[in-house]
Amino acid sequence: MSIIFFILAVICIAVMDTLDRHFTISIFQNLNPQWWDRQKTASNKDKMFPALPRWLCRTVLSPLADGWHCFKTLMLISFIGSIMTYQNYCDWDILIYASLYFIVFELFYSRVLIK
Numbered sequence: 001m002s003i004i005f006f007i008l009a010v011i012c013i014a015v016m017d018t019l020d021r022h023f024t025i026s027i028f029q030n031l032n033p034q035w036w037d038r039q040k041t042a043s044n045k046d047k048m049f050p051a052l053p054r055w056l057c058r059t060v061l062s063p064l065a066d067g068w069h070c071f072k073t074l075m076l077i078s079f080i081g082s083i084m085t086y087q088n089y090c091d092w093d094i095l096i097y098a099s100l101y102f103i104v105f106e107l108f109y110s111r112v113l114i115k
Helices: 002-021 054-058 067-085 093-112
Strands: none
Touching: 002 067, 002 093
16 A cells, blocks of 8 residues: 555656646646646735635645645655555665656656646
């Protein structure tokens, strides 16, 4: 289960980097740019709930601001899930997890998320 959470976290990182750097050539380009395009959503946190205190919008509610913050929150939750479900440490685990990180990230960042 730990590896599944870890893979989900890495996919979230690939989505975040794609939204930040390659939105115009990504699979997200035809979706609502006010949610998905990182360049256009920078100030969404301050505008989404004008009646609420600014600190609340910039902290607890920030995952609702845009796709990048939503996937950042999912990434953190996935990493925490990976840590909490991890069992039976062995010496090769660091190498396995590092290799898995690079393979999954590169697959999604360079292939799956790009049109």
